[in-house]
Amino acid sequence: GAVVSQHPSWVICKSGTSVKIECRSLDFQATTMFWYRQFPKQSLMLMATSNEGSKATYEQGVEKDKFLINHASLTLSTLTVTSAHPEDSSFYICSARAGGGDEKLFFGSGTQLSVL
């Protein structure tokens, strides 16, 4: 089946630093990428939707200047948490859709971010 590779699996960083999370579709072209965030004991909350070559569409309440999303190619999307703070500590996960009428979504394995 289709695979989405997400890296890193976990990262610990100091407050104020930036962290980049990558998601790569290994055997299909990801037309659309969704980025979710999940706090402990809460549901996955959609942060933004990005289509290859276009600017990402952010959900209400998500700061686009803080969470930079790049989807420059059909196989790679990145989420950069800029100037991370402890309240950004969360589980971040991407989900890719191949497009062309294919409704299936494929999830990355997630990234646990801890900001000290």
Add this chain to the structure above:
Amino acid sequence: RKEVEQDPGPFNVPEGATVAFNCTYSNSASQSFFWYRQDCRKEPKLLMSVYSSGNEDGRFTAQLNRASQYISLLIRDSKLSDSATYLCVVRYTGFQKLVFGTGTRLLVSP
């Protein structure tokens, strides 16, 4: 009110038990419905889609009641490996994004 609501549990059941989870959704424009399973700090994995006619996959049975905006999942003959969080998920008409419930945690004990 949350768009997708679930009882967070946990549901503690012995092996072999039958357990049922419920879910309600608030947006009548919801088009597609799913149950996902998520293990701790892992990605969600699709368990099954949910159809109005009801559908079954082995020990798992899903039901959808559009009039009541209610979805259910029944697990028969629970296994230890069924211990996980079960997420009720909906997708709205015309949109591709998924809306997740908070999940119901299941603990199956020997």
